[in-house]
Amino acid sequence: MDAREFRHCVGRFATGVTVITSETETGTHGLTANSFTSVSLDPMLILVSVDKKAKALSVLENNKFIVNILKRDQQETAMHFAGRPKEIQPFKWEDGLLGKRIKNSLAYIECEPWASYDGGDHVLFLGEVKHFKYNIGDPLLYYCGQFSEVATAK
Template identity: 85%
Template sequence: MDAREFRNCVGHFATGVTVITSGTEDGTHGFTANSFTSVSLDPMLVLVSVDRKTKALSVLENNRFIVNVLNREQQDTAMHFAGRPKEITPFEWEDGLLGKRIKNSLAYIECEPWAAYDGGDHVLFLGEVKSFEYHPGQPLLYYCGQFSEVASAK
C-alpha cells in the first residue's frame, strides 16, 4: 500500500486544528497538530500524536503541555506554528495554569504528562487534564489538506 495515498485517505476525516504549547528553559514552544483526541473521562486524559522527526518531540517528553483549540479566525496562528511564520506575530500569549497559551483560542486543555507510547513514526503522548476552559465560537477545521469551516444547518 502507498503511504501517500493512505495519508490522502485519512485526510478525508475532518479534524479540528490545535496548537500544542509547552514551556522549557528556553521559553514556550508550540506546534500545530490535528492528531489530538480525548481518551478518558476518569481519569481525564487526552492524546497528542507527534512525528518523531519534529523538534516538538524532545519538548514534550516528560513535560506538561497545553492544547489550544483554534477558532476559525486563527489560520495565521496555525500556519505560524506549522513552520510558516508571518512577519507580524499573529497571536498573543496569555498565562494559563500550567504555562503560556494562545490568547482567544476556542478552548484550552492543560495537561501534566501521563504516558508516552510508540506509535510507529510518531510518539503518542497522553496527558492528564489538570485544567480546561472553553468559549463560544466556530472552530478552525482541516479537511483534505486545507482549512475548512463548519457549515451552518439550515
C-alpha cells in the same frame, strides 16, 4: 499499500486544528497538530500524536503541555506554528496554570504528562487534564489537506 494514498484516505476525516504549547528554560514552544483526541473521562486524559521528526518532540517529552483548540479566524496562528512563522506574531500569549497558552482560542486543555508510547513514525503523548476552558465560536477545521469550516444547518 501506498503511504501517500493512505494519507489521502484519512484526510477525508475532518479534524479540528490545535496548537500544542509547552515551556522550557528557553521559552514557550509550540506546534500545530490535528492528531488530538479525548481518551478517558476518569481520569481525564487526552492524546496528542507528534511526528518523530518534529523539532517540538523533545520539548514534549515528560513535560506539561497545553492543547489550544483554534477558532476559524486563527489560520495564521496555525501556520505560524506549522513552520511558517510570521514576522509579527498573529496571536497573543496569556498565562495559564501550566504555561503560556494562545489568547482567544476556542478552548484550551492544560495537561501534566501521563505516558508516552511509540506510534511508528510518531510518538503518542497522553496528558492528564488539570485545567480546561471552552468558549463560543466556530472551529478551525482541517479537511483533505486544507483549512475548512463548519457548514451550519439552516
